[in-house]
Amino acid sequence: MRKNTDSNIGHNGNEVSKESYEKLAKNFKEILKYADDVLWDIRHSFDEAFTKQEHSNPRSRKLKDFEVHERRADANKKTYKLKKEIKQEIDRLEQGVLQYGVDIRDKNDEADDE
DSSP: OOOOOTTEEEETTEEEEHHHHHHHHHHHHHHHHHHHHHHHHHHHHHHHHHHTBGGGOTTSOBOOHHHHHHHHHHHHHHHHHHHHHHHHHHHHHHHHHHTTTOOOOOHHHHHHHO
């Protein structure tokens, strides 16, 4: 077993530079923060549509029918967009690690794509 150097992480010849690992971790963290923000937005839009109140507050003005439908449509649009972006990130991650001989692709997902 090789000892890790200051610039690499791993063992048995399967090493990744700390810079690459840091870049991957920071990118993953940003994706999670973005997803968290979008999910809050989606929940907020669905809450407004469900309660038919602006900001889901009973003391706020009542939303007009078209505004209720707009809130729901907005939430659905953001949901589909987030799902598409997450799928793209998963694909990029799978392809990125595949170049190092690591196959993290889900066999069930591949069958679904066909």
